[in-house]
Amino acid sequence: MADKMTNRQLAAQQTRKKIINAAKAxxxxxxxxxxxxxxxxxxxxxxTGSFYTYFKKKEDVVEELNKTDFYRLAExxxxxxxxxxxxxxxxxxxxxxxxxxxxxxxxxxxWIKNNLSPNDMLLGGEEITKYxxxxxxxxxxxxxxxxxxxxxxxxxxxxxxLFINAQLYGLMVAWCMTDxxxxxxDKTDALCDTVIRPAISPYIKKTNF
Amino acid sequence: MADKMTNRQLAAQQTRKKIINAAKAxxxxxxxxxxxxxxxxxxxxxxTGSFYTYFKKKEDVVEELNKTDFYRLAExxxxxxxxxxxxxxxxxxxxxxxxxxxxxxxxxxxWIKNNLSPNDMLLGGEEITKYxxxxxxxxxxxxxxxxxxxxxxxxxxxxxxLFINAQLYGLMVAWCMTDxxxxxxDKTDALCDTVIRPAISPYIKKTNF
DNA sequence: ATATTCGTTGAATTTGATTCATTTAATGTG
DNA sequence: CACATTAAATGAATCAAATTCAACGAATAT
Numbered sequence: 001m002a003d004k005m006t007n008r009q010l011a012a013q014q015t016r017k018k019i020i021n022a023a024k025a026x027x028x029x030x031x032x033x034x035x036x037x038x039x040x041x042x043x044x045x046x047x048t049g050s051f052y053t054y055f056k057k058k059e060d061v062v063e064e065l066n067k068t069d070f071y072r073l074a075e076x077x078x079x080x081x082x083x084x085x086x087x088x089x090x091x092x093x094x095x096x097x098x099x100x101x102x103x104x105x106x107x108x109x110x111w112i113k114n115n116l117s118p119n120d121m122l123l124g125g126e127e128i129t130k131y132x133x134x135x136x137x138x139x140x141x142x143x144x145x146x147x148x149x150x151x152x153x154x155x156x157x158x159x160x161x162l163f164i165n166a167q168l169y170g171l172m173v174a175w176c177m178t179d180x181x182x183x184x185x186d187k188t189d190a191l192c193d194t195v196i197r198p199a200i201s202p203y204i205k206k207t208n209f
Numbered sequence: 210m211a212d213k214m215t216n217r218q219l220a221a222q223q224t225r226k227k228i229i230n231a232a233k234a235x236x237x238x239x240x241x242x243x244x245x246x247x248x249x250x251x252x253x254x255x256x257t258g259s260f261y262t263y264f265k266k267k268e269d270v271v272e273e274l275n276k277t278d279f280y281r282l283a284e285x286x287x288x289x290x291x292x293x294x295x296x297x298x299x300x301x302x303x304x305x306x307x308x309x310x311x312x313x314x315x316x317x318x319x320w321i322k323n324n325l326s327p328n329d330m331l332l333g334g335e336e337i338t339k340y341x342x343x344x345x346x347x348x349x350x351x352x353x354x355x356x357x358x359x360x361x362x363x364x365x366x367x368x369x370x371l372f373i374n375a376q377l378y379g380l381m382v383a384w385c386m387t388d389x390x391x392x393x394x395d396k397t398d399a400l401c402d403t404v405i406r407p408a409i410s411p412y413i414k415k416t417n418f
Numbered sequence: 419a420t421a422t423t424c425g426t427t428g429a430a431t432t433t434g435a436t437t438c439a440t441t442t443a444a445t446g447t448g
Numbered sequence: 449c450a451c452a453t454t455a456a457a458t459g460a461a462t463c464a465a466a467t468t469c470a471a472c473g474a475a476t477a478t
Contacts, residue, residue, distance in 0.1 A: 217423090217425075220425080
């Protein structure tokens with residue numbers, strides 16, 4: 001990866017990182033709206049204009065502040081050989097919400113705001129519109145259940161995954177809206193027991209007995 | 210209510226309404242960010258400053274744009290004598306999502322943005338902090354189920370209501386994030402059948418047989 | 419008839435994001 | 449090594465839009 005970088009590129013990478021760190025600290029502390037580019041630049045020890053070398057808009061920096069890869073999380077869950085589907089889903093949900101809470105409520109709020117409207121992004125020169133409601137990771141966890149023969153394969157996979165993901169997004173929103181009082185991560189066990197398990201139970205294969 | 214209003218008050222009410230209507234149309238059309246106070250004032254046929262006679266901040270006008278009272282919706286559902294709990298919940302969910310979709314995606318987006326952080330509001334002169342994650346309406350629907358003896362009364366009422374509401378909020382967010390592709394209102398039946406009914410079914414009283 | 423109050427006005431102010439011409443320094447080249 | 453080229457940094461200037469406010473005029477109250 002970092003094959004042979006020139007000093008210049010290395011320095012640039014540093015600058016970028018400094019800006020991201022400064023932004024992270026300030027936004028977590030004061031919120032996005034109350035943090036100005038000047039604040040960020042000052043804290044990062046660079047000039048105002050420098051911010052725009054690395055980010056096109058103020059908002060864009062937020063995308064850098066939570067680097068959890070939820071699809072990767074699903075892979076880890078799916079790799080748990082000794083855990084059954086409920087456990088694996090529980091793991092996924094716990095970590096989804098736990099990671100979000102770790103990145104901080106203000107950053108989460110801003111992430112939601114940024115992604116409520118689809119953004120146009122450049123991919124290989126082409127304009128694409130990127131939807132941010134992505135339930136593929138949950139779907140992957142359910143699929144693994146099918147693959148292992150824990151679930152019937154006639155289950156409405158997309159519907160269920162979409163709903164379970166909606167549950168997670170809903171708790172994330174509830175967490176923000178109650179200023180942290182409703183903690184999603186505290187609720188995951190109850191979530192699995194009260195909603196998710198009953199929802200998938202019609203499709204759980206009866207073990208031969 | 211509208212006891213004896215002076216002409217002045219009447220005119221003021223008109224102005225207010227004109228501003229709200231202009232804002233509604235413009236925000237629905239161009240989104241909140243792309244609509245300026247000047248735009249709104251111009252379309253309403255009033256001056257820029259007049260906006261601030263009626264709203265303290267630009268955002269505040271959004272609160273006027275969806276006037277659905279979800280608690281009232283719960284009352285209507287609860288008053289349905291011939292419908293069972295599942296039907297009543299279905300009714301509530303359909304109308305919740307239906308009403309939100311009717312008010313329009315841009316307004317919904319902005320409403321979420323406004324309410325992601327608790328707002329300080331004035332109530333009778335006192336500053337109060339108002340959380341916007343409110344699941345009391347759903348709770349009321351479940352409570353009615355208990356009252357009618359359809360549900361065991363040992364069910365985790367708050368937990369369930371919170372989760373069901375999270376489901377609705379999650380779908381609302383999904384709807385926004387996919388630019389309307391995921392339509393919550395189209396999903397309510399599946400939602401009830403796949404998630405909500407299974408979730409409450411452990412608490413549904415076995416009818417005497 | 420006069421004083422007061424309230425809503426209206428639009429120009430002035432303010433704030434903060436974004437741009438850009440210029441500078442600085444590293445890299446590449448003969 | 450000198451020189452040309454390019455990437456990155458700078459911060460003052462620009463711009464856009466929200467918000468304020470002093471002055472105005474019509475309605476209401478006395």
